[in-house]
Amino acid sequence: MIRYAVIGAGWIAQEAFLPGVPATGNSRVQALVSGHPRARELADFHAIPEVLGYGDYDALVASDRIDAVYIALPNSMHADYAIRALRAGKHVLVEKPLATTLEESRAMIAAAEASGRFLMTAYRLHNExxxxxxxxxxxxxxxxxxxxxxxxxxxxxxxxxxxxxxxxxxxxxxxxxxxxxxxxxxxxxxxxxxxxxxxxxxxxxxxxxxxxxxxxxxxxxxxxxxxxxxxxxxxxxxxxxxxxxxxxxxxxxxxxxxxxxxxxxxxxxxxxxxxxxAVDHFAGQLAYFSDCIAAGTAPEADGAEGLAxxxxxxxxxxxxxxxxxxxLDLPPRPRHPDATMERRFAPTTHRLLL
CATH class of the missing domain: 3.30.360.10 (Dihydrodipicolinate Reductase; domain 2)
Structure with missing residues (x-):
């Protein structure tokens, strides 16, 4: 079971990501990092043990309580939170677009390569x-x-x-x-x-x-x-x-x-x-990423896919x-989405919108 921290408690986390986690069978959310005033209510609804503020983020990713983070923050914050998690030895699933500049994107990829951890861009349709x-x-x-x-x-x-x-x-x-x-x-x-x-x-x-x-x-x-x-x-x-x-x-x-x-x-x-x-797109991509982490196999939608x-x-x-x-002058991608990446999970109605 891969243990995640969800970073950001906005609409996409509430509406789509958190409801899909239980269906995966290989993933669970250990912590919710948010400044939302009702974050504890959201965490309780989804049986998430920990609720932390952004000031506690570095201590969380440095701990052994989680294996990976899912970053659902505004685009301008993706690189900072991803790099900090990767440097601490945690895998990262980050919403698209990957970052806001090429320099940020390349720094995220470099941090993943240096740490030996996976950086995956959240292209949920690659598993649909x-x-x-x-x-x-x-x-x-x-x-x-x-x-x-x-x-x-x-x-x-x-x-x-x-x-x-x-x-x-x-x-x-x-x-x-x-x-x-x-x-x-x-x-x-x-x-x-x-x-x-x-x-x-x-x-x-x-x-x-x-x-x-x-x-x-x-x-x-x-x-x-x-x-x-x-x-x-x-x-x-x-x-x-x-x-x-x-x-x-x-x-x-x-x-x-x-x-x-x-x-x-x-x-x-x-x-x-x-x-x-109808399938749960977010359960599918999360189950796929957790499969990759467990098997030690790099995900197809890696940082370079987001960089392209x-x-x-x-x-x-x-x-x-x-x-x-x-x-444009981009190198060809070594991989493209294929049938082996398909994950099917039924949608759920178990969600709380704050």
Whole structure:
């Protein structure tokens, strides 16, 4: 049983991570580190023994009471808390994006390598059955050679959310566009070569005084093109579509953890639709990471996977800022998500939202 400390008691921890832990069978939460005034209530609800403040973090990771940490803090705090845990000899599962700068990202990877501990970026879809089935269908040649990827992910973000603040490196690109970007990289099984991008924000909307509301991106891959749109100001949408030389594939829904995935595959006049069962994405990724820790096997979605998306995200920002086509030069990934990583756990209704 791998023992975790959860760092941060915000919405994602309350709504998604903590409820999924008991289903894994190989993980438990030993400590909750938070400044939330009702953190003890949350901990009691989930039978978490310890509640600590951020000032107690270093002593916790230096102790033998935990094996790993899950970092659910704002983006600007990821690197600091991850590096401190890794240097203390603890494994780290950190929410995406990995950090806010390439320097921070590389420092996190270096800390993991120096300590011999695992750093995993929380790409929960890498363990989700519908996503993996789509990637396996593409690799099996079901649509021929993929040549064009399109995707959209958007919803109405509530005013006051920290993801609307530039100081936290907030915005739709970093928060949800990364899902589209990551999907495109694995659909093509390659890294992008160049990017163009544009963004906009409604002038009278108080949510978008610091960040863009809408971002549109075009990426050139060795085999084709990828285009995606992400937004904090649209009706809810989440899909990805891959057009190949001999067919097309559509995942809709495609990204949100609350929804069950549906896969539509068209080959000429033949259309097949596969509706996947609803699964707990967070239980799946946690069970996978704990399996990796127990077996001493590095996770696929390691720090370098998070760094690859970071390089692309920053290039997209540069393209928005300058209007130029920005070239990218990334090494190929040695691994991509595959069927061996699938984990299926039924969703739970046992959650407490403070």
């Amino acid at each position: 059955p519908g996503t993996l089935a789509a990637l396996e269908a593409i690799r099996a040649g079901k649509i021929g050679q993929p040549v064009h990827f399109t995707s959209a992910f958007g919803f109405q973000s509530a005013i006051g959310n920290h993801r609307l603040q530039a100081s936290y490196w907030g915005g739709p690109l970093q928060d949800i566009g990364v899902y589209c970007l990551n999907a495109a990289r694995h659909v093509f099984g390659a890294e992008p070569l160049a990017v163009q991008a544009m963004a906009s924000r409604p002038p009278q909307d108080p949510r978008f005084t610091e960040i863009d509301a809408h971002v549109a991106v075009t990426l050139r891959f060795p085999q084709g093109l990828a285009q995606f749109f992400c937004s904090f100001g649209t009706e809810g949408v989440e899909y990805c579509r891959v057009l190949g030389t001999q067919g097309e594939l559509i995942l809709d829904p495609a990204f949100r953890f609350e929804n069950a995935m549906s896969l539509r595959l068209r080959q000429g006049d033949r259309v097949t639709v596969t509706d996947f069962p 998306d970071m390089v692309a995200l920053l290039a997209i920002e540069e393209a928005i800022r300058t209007g130029a086509t920005v070239a």
